[in-house]
Amino acid sequence: MNRQKNLFSREEMYAMNVEKLTERGVSIDEIAEIAFRQQSRWKPDISLLECRESVEKILSLRDVFHLLQLGAEIDRLTEEKAFKGPIQEILASDLGMFGIDELFGLELAGLYGTIGKTNFGDIDVNKPMAIARLNDAGKHKEGICHTFLDDIVGAIAAAASTRVAQIENELEAKKDPNVIETPKLF
Numbered sequence: 001m002n003r004q005k006n007l008f009s010r011e012e013m014y015a016m017n018v019e020k021l022t023e024r025g026v027s028i029d030e031i032a033e034i035a036f037r038q039q040s041r042w043k044p045d046i047s048l049l050e051c052r053e054s055v056e057k058i059l060s061l062r063d064v065f066h067l068l069q070l071g072a073e074i075d076r077l078t079e080e081k082a083f084k085g086p087i088q089e090i091l092a093s094d095l096g097m098f099g100i101d102e103l104f105g106l107e108l109a110g111l112y113g114t115i116g117k118t119n120f121g122d123i124d125v126n127k128p129m130a131i132a133r134l135n136d137a138g139k140h141k142e143g144i145c146h147t148f149l150d151d152i153v154g155a156i157a158a159a160a161s162t163r164v165a166q167i168e169n170e171l172e173a174k175k176d177p178n179v180i181e182t183p184k185l186f
Helices: 010-023 028-039 048-058 062-079 086-093 100-126 130-140 149-174
Strands: none
Touching: 010 028, 010 062, 028 048, 028 100, 028 130, 028 149, 048 149, 062 086, 062 100, 062 149, 100 149, 130 149
C-alpha cells in the first residue's frame, strides 16, 4: 500500500508554508512588517527582527499549516473556476457577507488568545500594506482570488504581533525580583 504522507515536522510545515506564501506572492518580511507596525504602537523599542522571528515560529505550527494550506488551495481552485454553483461566484468576488475566510483568520489569531483575535480585527478592518494589496488584487484583477489568503496573512501578522507582546511582558516580569523562575513547559 502506497500512502501519501500526511504528518510533517515543524521544519517541513514551515518550509511548505513559506513556499505556499511565496507562490501566492507574499514574503515573510511583508508579514513581519505588518506585525511590527501594529506592535510598535504599544512598544516602540521592539525590532523588526523580533517580529520576523515570531512570524517564522507561527508558520511552523500545525494548525497554521492546515489553515494556510487549505485556504490557499481554496483560493487556487476558485481561480481555476473549480467550484460549482453559487459558491464559485461568492468566493471569486470575496463577498463581504461570506465570513468563512474571517473564521480562518480568527482561528489562527486565536492561537494567541483574545488579544490575538483583537489584533486580527484591527488588521482585517484597516488592511495595512500587503493585506490591502492582496485584498485589492483579489477583488479587482480577473483570475486572482485572495479571499482566504488576505485573512490568513493578516492573522499570521496579528499572531506575531501578539507573540512579541507576550515575550516582552515575560521579559518585563522577570525583572521583578519577586518572580520565581519556573521550568519551561515548551
